[in-house]
Amino acid sequence: MHLELPVHASAPAQARREVASWLQQLCGLLPLCEVAEGLIFAMSEAVTNSIDHAFVEADTIRPDVQPPGPSATTGQACGQERLGLVILDGWVAKASASAKRHVVLTVVDDGRWRPPPTDPGNRGRGLAMMKGFVDQVDIDPKPEGTVVRLQQALEC
Numbered sequence: 001m002h003l004e005l006p007v008h009a010s011a012p013a014q015a016r017r018e019v020a021s022w023l024q025q026l027c028g029l030l031p032l033c034e035v036a037e038g039l040i041f042a043m044s045e046a047v048t049n050s051i052d053h054a055f056v057e058a059d060t061i062r063p064d065v066q067p068p069g070p071s072a073t074t075g076q077a078c079g080q081e082r083l084g085l086v087i088l089d090g091w092v093a094k095a096s097a098s099a100k101r102h103v104v105l106t107v108v109d110d111g112r113w114r115p116p117p118t119d120p121g122n123r124g125r126g127l128a129m130m131k132g133f134v135d136q137v138d139i140d141p142k143p144e145g146t147v148v149r150l151q152q153a154l155e156c
């Protein structure tokens, strides 16, 4: 699965729909199991973080660009389209013939990592929740952007 998302508040919902549909095909289950729902939740938090935090530099803000179409959500986290890209990839891996299948999702943005604030107030729980919902979360903040890798073994 490969998805290029706009840097816009509608991106997390779009990503959730695509991943849910991909997992349904993969697992043949409807509704999805809790493991899959947890993975979708964590992925959505990672996409939200890219939208919220990676593109806040003043020179990346594009107030002239409109949201992508009438279906875009209102009550946006950012309210403006910003330059940049968030790419979501998904694939299935198996360590050995007898091992369980596991799903790997990566959320890659080409923005800039921001060190978490020392006092996040009421915020700052997203990364911890992601770690609570999937087997493994790896975050790699690079100069050219951030890579978040989520890995989850499938029960089916």
Ligand SMILES: Nc1ncnc2c1ncn2[C@@H]1O[C@H](COP(=O)(O)OP(=O)(O)O)[C@@H](O)[C@H]1O
Pocket: 049, 050, 051, 052, 053, 054, 109, 111, 112, 113, 114, 115, 116, 117, 120, 123, 124, 125, 126, 127, 128, 146
């Ligand atoms: N993709 C990202 N790009 C830049 N900074 C990020 C990204 N993801 C997370 N961060 C940093 O990590 C912090 C913690 O993220 P999180 O736990 O989700 O809390 P919150 O989003 O509520 O601030 C963010 O405030 C931000 O500083």
Ligand SMILES: [Mg+2]
Pocket: 045, 048, 049, 052, 125, 126, 127
């Ligand atoms: Mg967050």
